[in-house]
Amino acid sequence: MTAKSNAEVTKELFVPAYLSDTESEKISGKSVSAWKDALRRFLTNKGAMLSMIILTVIILLALIGPHIFGYDIDNQDVSRANLPPKIEGLTWLPAFSGYENGVDIYKEKNISKNYWFGTDQFGRDLWTRTWKGTQISLIIALIATLADVLIGVVYGGVSGYFGGAVDNALQRILEVIAGIPSLVWIILLILIMQPGLITITIAILATSWLSMARIVRGEMLKLKNQEFVLASRTLGAGDGRIIFKHLIPNSLGMIIINTMFSVPNAIFFEAFLSFIGLGIRQPQASLGSLINDGYQMLQIHPYQTLYPGIIISLLLICFNIMGDGLRDAFDPKLRR
Amino acid sequence: MIRYILKRVGYMIVTFYVVITLTFLAMKMLPGTPFKFANRLSPEQLNQLKHYYGLDQPIPIQYLHYLWNFIHGNLGGSFQYGMQPVTEFLFQRFPISLQLGFESMIFGTVLGIFLGIVSGIYRGRFLDWGTVTLAVVFISIPSFIFAAILQYFFSVQIRIFPVIGWSGPMTHVLPVVSIGVGVMATIARFMRTEMVEVLNQDYIVTAQAKGLSTNAVIFRHAIRNAMIPIVTVIGPLTSAVVTGSLVIENIFAIPGIGSQFVDAIVTNDYPMIMGTTELYAGLFIVTILIVDVLYGVIDPRIRVSGGKSI
Numbered sequence: 001m002t003a004k005s006n007a008e009v010t011k012e013l014f015v016p017a018y019l020s021d022t023e024s025e026k027i028s029g030k031s032v033s034a035w036k037d038a039l040r041r042f043l044t045n046k047g048a049m050l051s052m053i054i055l056t057v058i059i060l061l062a063l064i065g066p067h068i069f070g071y072d073i074d075n076q077d078v079s080r081a082n083l084p085p086k087i088e089g090l091t092w093l094p095a096f097s098g099y100e101n102g103v104d105i106y107k108e109k110n111i112s113k114n115y116w117f118g119t120d121q122f123g124r125d126l127w128t129r130t131w132k133g134t135q136i137s138l139i140i141a142l143i144a145t146l147a148d149v150l151i152g153v154v155y156g157g158v159s160g161y162f163g164g165a166v167d168n169a170l171q172r173i174l175e176v177i178a179g180i181p182s183l184v185w186i187i188l189l190i191l192i193m194q195p196g197l198i199t200i201t202i203a204i205l206a207t208s209w210l211s212m213a214r215i216v217r218g219e220m221l222k223l224k225n226q227e228f229v230l231a232s233r234t235l236g237a238g239d240g241r242i243i244f245k246h247l248i249p250n251s252l253g254m255i256i257i258n259t260m261f262s263v264p265n266a267i268f269f270e271a272f273l274s275f276i277g278l279g280i281r282q283p284q285a286s287l288g289s290l291i292n293d294g295y296q297m298l299q300i301h302p303y304q305t306l307y308p309g310i311i312i313s314l315l316l317i318c319f320n321i322m323g324d325g326l327r328d329a330f331d332p333k334l335r336r
Numbered sequence: 337m338i339r340y341i342l343k344r345v346g347y348m349i350v351t352f353y354v355v356i357t358l359t360f361l362a363m364k365m366l367p368g369t370p371f372k373f374a375n376r377l378s379p380e381q382l383n384q385l386k387h388y389y390g391l392d393q394p395i396p397i398q399y400l401h402y403l404w405n406f407i408h409g410n411l412g413g414s415f416q417y418g419m420q421p422v423t424e425f426l427f428q429r430f431p432i433s434l435q436l437g438f439e440s441m442i443f444g445t446v447l448g449i450f451l452g453i454v455s456g457i458y459r460g461r462f463l464d465w466g467t468v469t470l471a472v473v474f475i476s477i478p479s480f481i482f483a484a485i486l487q488y489f490f491s492v493q494i495r496i497f498p499v500i501g502w503s504g505p506m507t508h509v510l511p512v513v514s515i516g517v518g519v520m521a522t523i524a525r526f527m528r529t530e531m532v533e534v535l536n537q538d539y540i541v542t543a544q545a546k547g548l549s550t551n552a553v554i555f556r557h558a559i560r561n562a563m564i565p566i567v568t569v570i571g572p573l574t575s576a577v578v579t580g581s582l583v584i585e586n587i588f589a590i591p592g593i594g595s596q597f598v599d600a601i602v603t604n605d606y607p608m609i610m611g612t613t614e615l616y617a618g619l620f621i622v623t624i625l626i627v628d629v630l631y632g633v634i635d636p637r638i639r640v641s642g643g644k645s646i
Contacts, residue, residue: 179351180358181575181620183582184613187601188362191609268478275480276583276598295484295587299492309481316476324472 038253041329048325051318058315062138065131073132074283077123080111085118085126085303100301117307120293129285130308136197136286137267137315140204144266147205148259152212153248159213160220161243167217174213182207186273195278204266212258219251253330260323264316271312287312341629348625355617359610360402364395411614412607414600422611425596430615432502433585433592437577439512444519444573449566451520452527453559459532467524474521479580483514483587500589511588515580519573526569530562537561564634571627575620 032040042048066073083105087096096116099105106112117126159170186203193199223229224247232242248255273279274288282289287308294304377385386392393401405412411426413419455467474482487510491499501507534540535558543553578594585594593612600608 175347176351176354179347179621179624180355180617181578183575183579184355184617184620187609187613188358191601191606192362192365264476271478272480272579272583275478276586277602291481291484298484298488302488305484309484313477313481316478317473320472320476 034253038329042325045325045328047321048329051321051325054314055318055322058134058311058318059138062131062134066128066135069125069128071125071128073124073129073285075124075128080109080115080119080123081121082297082301083109083111083115083119083123084301085116085307086114087116088114095303118301118303120304121297126290126304126307129290130287130311133280133285133287133290133308134311134315136280136284137270137312139197140200140266140270141263141319143201144204144208144263145259147209148212148262149255151205152209153216153255155209156213156216156218157220157243157248160217161224161239161247163221163224171217174210178210182269186269187278190273190278195273195281197280197284200270200273200279204269208262208266212255212262215254215258216251219254220247223247223250257323257327257330260319260326264319264323267312267315267319287315337632340632344625344628348621351621352618355614355621356403356406357399359613360399363606363610364398406614411611414605414608422607425608426593426611426615429591429593429596432590433581433594436508436511436515436581436585436590436592437574439508440515440577440580441519441570441573443512443516445523445566447516448520448523449527449563451524453531453554453562455524455528456531456535456562457554459528459535464528467528471521471525474517475525479514479518480583480587482517483510483584486510486514487587500587502588502590502592507588511584511590514584514587515577518576518580522569522573522576523566526566527562530565531558534558534562567627567631567634571624574623578616578619 084100085096086106087093097104106114115125115127117130120126120129155170155174159167159174182203185207186200189203189206190199193202224242229242229246232246237245270279270286271288271291274286275292277292280286280289290308291305291312294301294306294308297304383392409423411422414422414425417425451467451471455464458464487499490497490510497510498507502511540553540557543557544550548556581592582594582598584590585592586598589595593615596608597612599605600612
């Protein structure tokens with residue numbers, strides 16, 4: 001319309017628009033649940049996303065890596081001992097040239113095959129051993145998660161939900177267990193049993209759930225007296241239903257965050273024990289024991305320590321950054 | 337306050353008693369016999385030996401015996417070093433580990449507090465981003481990898497510091513830095529969080545409103561208040577430093593308790609392992625007690641609720 005017709009707007013043209021109350025109270029736009037909100041915050045966190053990508057790559061390589069060259073973890077051949085890393089397409093990079101101190105070791109030893117991470121003093125392929133070792137670290141991560149969820153959540157849940165005498169007894173026990181440092185627990189366990197993956201597993205199962213139990217208990221104490229629990233109980237829900245349908249889902253954010261922080265701890269402890277010779281035994285390899293083996297050769301063949309060292313550092317850094325990201329996502333109040 | 341301290345001391349004694357009992361039980365559950373040539377000895381000789389060491393008595397009696405010896409400071413003799421008393425070794429080597437631990441703690445705490453303050457003040461800027469990133473990296477990388485890197489570059493390549501040993505100030509640098517960076521990163525993160533929190537408080541606005549300079553606000557009001565909760569991380573950090581010192585002492589051949597401990601484990605020197613375990617446990621438990629009491633003294637809210645803050 002033109003400006004002229006605008007001038008013809010008269011008072012009678014204005015009529016009140018009647019909107020029913022139900023319409024006006026309607027919320028336009030999609031409802032965003034707490035979970036969707038957390039997911040959105042997590043996805044926009046660049047550091048956490050990058051960590052997730054790196055972790056995925058490491059996990060894939062740990063699964064595929066040991067099978068690429070068809071070597072076994074204990075395939076020894078002294079004629080190819082202590083070869084530096086060499087990758088065909090990347091020989092222009094000094095790290096993967098197959099040269100050591102200016103000498104082409106591959107030519108010297110007359111070896112045509114490439115060893116991507118080099119070989120150790122027994123001629124074992126370090127690429128295969130490193131990724132096998134990464135598998136161990138990932139298994140430990142899985143075990144720590146299970147311990148947290150199966151023992152920590154249940155212990156803390158029972159203690160916090162039932163309260164009273166049960167809570168008092170469980171908390172006193174927890175206090176004594178937590179009063180003894182995990183290092184002491186683990187060493188006592190290793191003394192009784194033989195060092196190895198099973199012992200480390202038991203040691204981590206025994207010690208990693210403590211902080212989770214405390215946190216879940218705190219959440220339970222906070223949540224159990226809230227109205228929605230009372231409502232559920234009024235409707236006849238039993239203890240089991242209230243715990244598993246109401247209390248645990250509501251504390252799931254805290255549980256996930258805490259798991260993400262106990263995983264790097266467990267990975268570190270396994271590597272630490274293997275490094276001081278209490279963990280995985282030869283010919284099995286874990287990242288810690290590989291670093292220990294390579295460490296003896298650090299001055300002559302630094303590459304033998306380098307790659308396991310890089311991978312375990314990446315694993316720990318990525319888990320920690322992801323943990324930070326999840327904490328910010330689930331509990332933006334904590335973000336500072 | 338006195339009731340609170342007594343309660344904590346009570347818990348401490350119970351925990352320590354449990355540790356002693358557990359080490360005793362672990363010792364009893366060990367496979368094999370403590371005698372090296374048990375299969376070559378006649379049953380009579382074996383019985384004689386068992387009688388000599390009191391091993392023929394029932395376990396409860398042995399247990400009481402063990403407790404009695406423990407109270408009198410007798411932890412048995414080291415298998416590895418011709419039955420020399422374990423306590424002697426511990427007294428000899430513990431001061432070195434203690435020194436390493438203290439130096440690392442001081443290095444980490446001073447640097448960490450400084451970095452945390454700077455990071456908290458310049459929140460969101462490049463300096464802050466750098467500190468936070470560095471802190472995550474240093475918290476994550478295990479101390480033995482850090483030690484290997486430092487040793488390779490500073491001792492093997494550039495040769496500024498000696499590779500191993502514990503004799504002059506120069507030999508202290510690399511071990512202390514290797515353990516200390518983890519402490520530094522933890523404290524820096526914690527301090528930054530506290531600093532940001534404190535700077536958002538109303539009393540800071542009040543201080544600014546009454547005309548104090550930025551420096552005065554930061555030094556007199558913000559830093560002092562932000563530093564109080566640092567006490568709480570000292571407990572967990574002690575445990576991290578002890579864990580770190582175990583490997584670091586081995587890597588740098590420092591004659592402390594950590595390297596002794598690893599040796600003892602590898603050679604199955606049980607009395608030594610037990611003695612060191614008990615010493616570590618005692619160290620942790622006393623540290624946690626001191627931290628709890630100290631925090632109760634600084635922050636009266638804690639002792640009213642009478643327990644852990646989180």
